[in-house]
Amino acid sequence: MKKWLFNPFVYIAGARALLTGAGIMAVTAVVAYFSLTHFDGVLDAHLGDKASIGLCFIEQLTNLACQAVFFFIAGKIFSPSAIRFIDVAGTMALSRWPMLLFAFVGFLYAGVDMSNADPMYTLNQHLMLIGVTSIIGLVLVIWMVALMYNAFTVSCNLKGGKATGAFIGAIIVAEVVAHLFIHSIYKHFI
Amino acid sequence: MKIVLLLYHSMQKNLPHICPSCSSTLRVKSMVCEQCSTEVTGIFPLPLLASLTQTEQDFIVAFVKSSGSLKIMAQQLGLSYPTVRNLLDDIIQKIETNEKNNKKTSK
Numbered sequence: 001m002k003k004w005l006f007n008p009f010v011y012i013a014g015a016r017a018l019l020t021g022a023g024i025m026a027v028t029a030v031v032a033y034f035s036l037t038h039f040d041g042v043l044d045a046h047l048g049d050k051a052s053i054g055l056c057f058i059e060q061l062t063n064l065a066c067q068a069v070f071f072f073i074a075g076k077i078f079s080p081s082a083i084r085f086i087d088v089a090g091t092m093a094l095s096r097w098p099m100l101l102f103a104f105v106g107f108l109y110a111g112v113d114m115s116n117a118d119p120m121y122t123l124n125q126h127l128m129l130i131g132v133t134s135i136i137g138l139v140l141v142i143w144m145v146a147l148m149y150n151a152f153t154v155s156c157n158l159k160g161g162k163a164t165g166a167f168i169g170a171i172i173v174a175e176v177v178a179h180l181f182i183h184s185i186y187k188h189f190i
Numbered sequence: 191m192k193i194v195l196l197l198y199h200s201m202q203k204n205l206p207h208i209c210p211s212c213s214s215t216l217r218v219k220s221m222v223c224e225q226c227s228t229e230v231t232g233i234f235p236l237p238l239l240a241s242l243t244q245t246e247q248d249f250i251v252a253f254v255k256s257s258g259s260l261k262i263m264a265q266q267l268g269l270s271y272p273t274v275r276n277l278l279d280d281i282i283q284k285i286e287t288n289e290k291n292n293k294k295t296s297k
Contacts, residue, residue, distance in 0.1 A: 010270060
């Protein structure tokens, strides 16, 4: 059970993982559209802003593309094995599945007025809700990062310090590029 | 069936290949014919594959039986393709290290 929760890539990778992951990401995009949730970066998740369904799909696609490309490059540089792009892309797509749960968390905010200009007033009014969603969000993001790390080590055959270093480097670059790209196209969709 | 196999594996003796005293590679000193008790003595190097664990040897046998297809092996073992490839790469790395050590010892 623990293996399936944190390292399912031992059993599933390649095209099968990519199709499953892409399917989950498509559902995530639709749920995110209705729950006003945004994933404007590989590690980013925000609640409360309305946007078009197109943007929700572009966010998912951008995050996956950045993860797959930069982790593949890191794997090519550091791995002694002949790694395949389909394995990196597939495992990375599947590693994002906790974000589907986060998209559902967005429904907790439905009907809550967060438009007050004073952030302290909003915080005091909805302290419990903000606290609970923040904790759930943090747990889900940590879970996703753990999945991403295992996806990277399995698909690129890396271990130990080399794996950790390459992972940190690749995730920072992927996060920055995805975040900048998504924010550069926001004006066309909002 | 599984229990019988487990018992068989637990009773099997593992061929030692590393000296417990100085950690050097062990050599075969004598071999005996069980039929006529003829004994051959000398210093023979262990076959390369004998220095691998039983699990690794089983993996190599399965690899050969599946005609070297990692995809078929992955299906048979119920594992993903990169996991099987990683196992194979780890064995390759271990064999290469053993080869280097053997060369050093024979010099």
